[in-house]
Structures are given as C-alpha cells and as structure tokens.
Amino acid sequence: MSWFQAIILGLIQGLTEFLPVSSSGHLAIGKELLGVEASEDLVFEVVVHCATVLATILVFRKQIWQLLKALFKFRYNDETDYILKICVSMIPVFVVGVFFKDYVEQLFNSLYVVAGALLLTAALLFFSDRAKQAKENSHRNGISYLQAFIIGLGQAVAVVPGLSRSGTTISTGLLVGVKRETVAQFSFLMVIVPILGESLLSLVGGEMAASSVGLLPLALGFVSAFVSGLFACKVMIALVKKAKLKWFALYCLVVALAIFVAKLFI
Numbered sequence: 555m556s557w558f559q560a561i562i563l564g565l566i567q568g569l570t571e572f573l574p575v576s577s578s579g580h581l582a583i584g585k586e587l588l589g590v591e592a593s594e595d596l597v598f599e600v601v602v603h604c605a606t607v608l609a610t611i612l613v614f615r616k617q618i619w620q621l622l623k624a625l626f627k628f629r630y631n632d633e634t635d636y637i638l639k640i641c642v643s644m645i646p647v648f649v650v651g652v653f654f655k656d657y658v659e660q661l662f663n664s665l666y667v668v669a670g671a672l673l674l675t676a677a678l679l680f681f682s683d684r685a686k687q688a689k690e691n692s693h694r695n696g697i698s699y700l701q702a703f704i705i706g707l708g709q710a711v712a713v714v715p716g717l718s719r720s721g722t723t724i725s726t727g728l729l730v731g732v733k734r735e736t737v738a739q740f741s742f743l744m745v746i747v748p749i750l751g752e753s754l755l756s757l758v759g760g761e762m763a764a765s766s767v768g769l770l771p772l773a774l775g776f777v778s779a780f781v782s783g784l785f786a787c788k789v790m791i792a793l794v795k796k797a798k799l800k801w802f803a804l805y806c807l808v809v810a811l812a813i814f815v816a817k818l819f820i
Contacts, residue, residue, distance in 0.1 A: 555598065559588045560771035561778045567602040568609070568782025572742070572790040574679055574721025574802045575809075577606075579668040582715050583813070586665060598767045600749075602779040607749045609783030610742050617739065635694045642699050643706035643744045650710045651748070658713050665813050671716025672810035679718075679803035682725035696736040697727075704730050705737070709744065716810075719745065721802065724794055738794040742787065 555563075566584045570577040581599060584590075611618060624633030650658065661667045693701070708726035712719040720741055727737030793799070 555590055555767050555771045557771050557774050559590055560598070560767075560775035562588065563590070563598070564602050564605065564775035564778030565782045567599075567775075568606055568779040568784075569786045570718075571603070571606040571779075571783055572720055572786040574675065574718045574724065574790070574799060575806055576668075576672060576675055576716050576718040576721070577603075578662070578713075579672055579716035579718075582662060582665060582668050583809075598772065598775060601772050602775050603749045605776045605779035606783040606787075607746050609780050609787055610746060612784065613787045614739065614743060618743070632695060639695065639697060639699055639702040640740070640744050640747075643702045643709065643740075644748055645703065646706045646710035647713065647748050650713055662715050665817060667714065668716035669810040669813035669817075671714050672806045672813070675716065675718045675721050676803040676806035676810065678725040679721055679799045679806065682728040683799040683803065697732050697740060701727065701730050701732055702740070705732075705740065706744070709748075718806075720790065721799070721806075725799070734794050735791075738791050742791075 563581060563584050566580050567577050570580045578599070581602075621633050621637055624631060625637070627634075705723050705727045708722040709719060711717060712722040723741040723744070724737050727741065728734065732740070
C-alpha cells in the first residue's frame, strides 16, 4: 500500500464511519478501485478505526469526562446508569468478536456481500427515517436497558462489511423508540471500547508487527481518518436530529446496484 492509497482510504474511513453508508464496505470498494489487495491481518482497518474513535472522543470529550468522573463516586446516578447501558450494548458484539471473528474476516473478500449489506443498510435508513419522533419516556438518560441491548444487537450484525455500524445502530434505536439526539450520541459512544479493545488485542497478539502495510502508510491513513472523522461526526449528529437519513438510503441503494452491475457485466 502506497502513502497516497493510505491517505485516500483513511479519508474514506473517516467520512463513512460516522455517515450511515458503511466504512468497511467503502474500504473494500476503495481497495478494489485503487488496486490494493485485501490485507489478511486487517491491521490498516484497525488503525483507521482507532483514528475515528479518537475523533469521537474529541467531539464528546465533555460527556466522556463526566462519565469517567462518575465512576469514582461509587453510587448509582445518571452517569453510572449510562455507563452500564453502554456495557449492556457491548455484549452482542463481544460474543461475535470471540466466537465468529474468523468467519467475519472472510466476508471482507467479497464485494457481493458488501452490495447485499448496502441494500439492507438502505432499507434500515429508509424505514427509520420515516419513524415518528419518539416522545419523552421515563427511562433514565432516555434509553432503557432493553433498548440498549437491542441497539447492541444492531452493532453486532453491522460487523458485516457493507452494513453501516452507525446507520444500523441509529436506525435500530429510532425503530425501538429512542429519541434522535439520544440515539446519535449513544451510537457513537458505544463503539469506543470495542474498537480500542480490538486494537489492544492486535497489539498484544503481534499482528501490528506482522502487518504487511508499512509504518508511513499506517500513519498517514490514521491522520487522514482522524481529520475527516472529526468533520463527519459533527455533520452526522446534525443530520440525525433533522431526520435526513433517506438520502443516504438512496446513496447506499445506488452504490449496491453499481457493484452488482460492475461485477456481473464488467
């Protein structure tokens, strides 16, 4: 992978991690167009995902700091309630990561899988955008433990390339009655620990050292993903509040159809 390819792929990751169009699917498409072979160790994907996590931390730094301070008060309050619900949401993706990681990694080699998952993303975005705005509920922090778990199921399914993580979790939350501003923040914060955990496991397991991608492309990809991620995160929060997801549904539909046509006739 060249430095130029790394910058382009990092830019794609940063924009599509937060916009509901699937970062993993677009990375696969980007690699195909740029002539980059799919990396067996997936280290580049881990690095650029870490960049978008850092962007998330920066955007939500005040909220995250409040949550961290609450951990040392050792009592059940709004902050600890929120943290526990994030933990509940991580259970499904933890199960997938432990028991189905090898199977999921094999899916990254097929653009047909990406196209099919993009069609599903389009359907989720379309129907969730038409969902009525949720009213205030009695649940602490505007979300129940059951809703948090269901959103977590959406995140676990979204490990499939082409199925947008942000699009799936936000759509799932809207469909089960969580308010738009609540589910947008929850969706972005719930991914921090799983991605950082995956990165730590890659480092401990020696995958980073065994990567086929050079240090310079990894660094440039990280910076590119971080900068574009900062922009996309703020944009996505505003779009969710204004119920503007249907246009992304149309985009996913067009891209999916273009992949099918390209693979079948070109």
